[in-house]
Amino acid sequence: MKSFNKKVVVITGAGSGIGRALAQNFAKKGAYLAISDLNKEGLAETVQLCNNTKVYSEIFNVAKKAEFQKFAKNVLDEFGRVDVVINNAGVALGKTKLNDTTYEEFEWLMGINFWGVVYGTKEFLPSLLKQPEAAVVNISSLFGLAGIGEQVPYCSSKFAVRGLTESLRMELLDTNVSVHTVHPGGIKTNIANNARISESEDQEQAKKVLKNFNKALIHTPEKAAQVIIRGIEKKQEKIMIGFETYVTDVVTKVLPTSYSKIFDLLGKQALQ
Secondary structure (H helix, E strand, O other): OOOOOOEEEEEOOOOOOOHHHHHHHHHHOOOOOEEEOOOHHHHHHHHHHHHOOOEEEOOOOOOOOHHHHHHHHHHHOOOOOOOOOEEEEOOEEOOOOOHHOHHHHHHHHHHHHHHHHHHHHHHHHHHOOOOOOOEEEEEEEEEOOOOOOHHHHHHHHHHHHHHHHHHHHHHOOOOEEEEEEEOOOEOOOOOOOEEEEOOOOOOOHHHHHHHHHHHHHOOOOHHHHHHHHHHHHHHOOEEEOOOHHHHHHHHHHOOOHHHHHHHHHHHHHHHO
């Protein structure tokens, strides 16, 4: 996709972080925006930051199918089409073992991280297929490349997003729609700070883990947005953000049966 001027770009989770940075970057390129978030104040701020272009915004929960369908209808009524869909909204749980994770916690996370991507992709796909060129961009994670202990729900959701996107890519090979999977590494967003702490998790230990985890967040949302947009322009199917994602990708391929022990050791050392 060579130009985004007057293209309609849908971005979920646009109230902060990568979503907001994407909205700002696309606005500078002349795109029209359809953005959403559950955070009313954050979304309003993003709208103000993108006042140099046409913006439609809506507050809703991406995990609710009916709400997503309403949003999609409103966007199509407003613009008549969509050209780029970026399923970015995501949440996290604190560090917790599967045995201590409740079904409700698991379902809450999967509803947003996975089903939100399913709804966003499926609701807009008919319109995307009608455009001369279009793109679906689904945000996975470094945790969608390697399974990490005490992050079972999050990894499950991000592996699921990766599987959904790669399968869809095969289905759409002979169409005008390019399909992109994004694997961000340590991005300085609020997803960790806003992570829902499991009922079984020790509060003080959770704060310690969060503090150490934040030290690993070395890339800015602005950098992430630039890499993603460049990837869409170049029709790059797998968009990696940060050297750590490249390292993880290589290690899991070279050592598919033993990378777990390596990452477990590195993780314990990092927390100390």
